[in-house]
Amino acid sequence: MRLTRDSEDANDLLQDTLLKAFTNREKYTDGTNLKAWLYTIMKNTFITNYQRMVRKNTFIDTTDNLHYINSMESTTDNGAYSSFAMEDINGAIKALDKAYQVPFMMHFRGFKYHEIAAKLDIPIGTVKNRIHIARKELKSKLRMYSHLD
Structure with a gap:
């Protein structure tokens, strides 16, 4: 909850964390703090999901002359x-x-x-x-x- 501040997102993050921990269980070494290992997976998953969301919401102008970026400078309102x-x-x-x-x-x-x-x-x-x-x-x-x- 501290990371997501939303109960649904927190449940999704917990589920993703446990799934990653289970699929990578061979990387866990005995004697390692299990709570710290799971928290690290959770934190990295949260950061990755956050960065993915930010990238998804970022507009990239792929036109040759950067038409979309430059078009706002030359617009005028119709009075x-x-x-x-x-x-x-x-x-x-x-x-x-x-x-x-x-x-x-x-x-x-x-x-x-x-x-x-x-x-x-x-x-x-x-x-x-x-x-x-x-x-x-x-x-x-x-x-x-x-x-x-």
């Missing part, structure tokens, strides 16, 4: 999608009723609820309610972007 999204967001905000749009935009710009209430001369509960309704309406109108969460 069209974010431009369309911003147009949709701004349009949805402009379509809000002024009673909801004004407190929402003030809150968006960093005003606190009590500052908005004082500025618009309405109760703080009304400010919170209008911002909540504005968010709800915007969420409904911009549902097409919900996959970006």
Whole structure:
């Protein structure tokens, strides 16, 4: 468990260790500390399995010009999608009723609820309610972007 930190992996490691010890039993010499011999097999098996896993997850670019490695330096983002999204967001905000749009935009710009209430001369509960309704309406109108969460 100290090596793997997972009970299933620990059981697999123990099974691999005992199998290797059994198949290599002729290499064990009498008088040698059996526990130390088994632990050495276990530790080496763990290290080998770990290195194998790391190698398996390593990507090696075998193209002649190292296309995959070098391609990330020359990529650019297409700003069209974010431009369309911003147009949709701004349009949805402009379509809000002024009673909801004004407190929402003030809150968006960093005003606190009590500052908005004082500025618009309405109760703080009304400010919170209008911002909540504005968010709800915007969420409904911009549902097409919900996959970006």
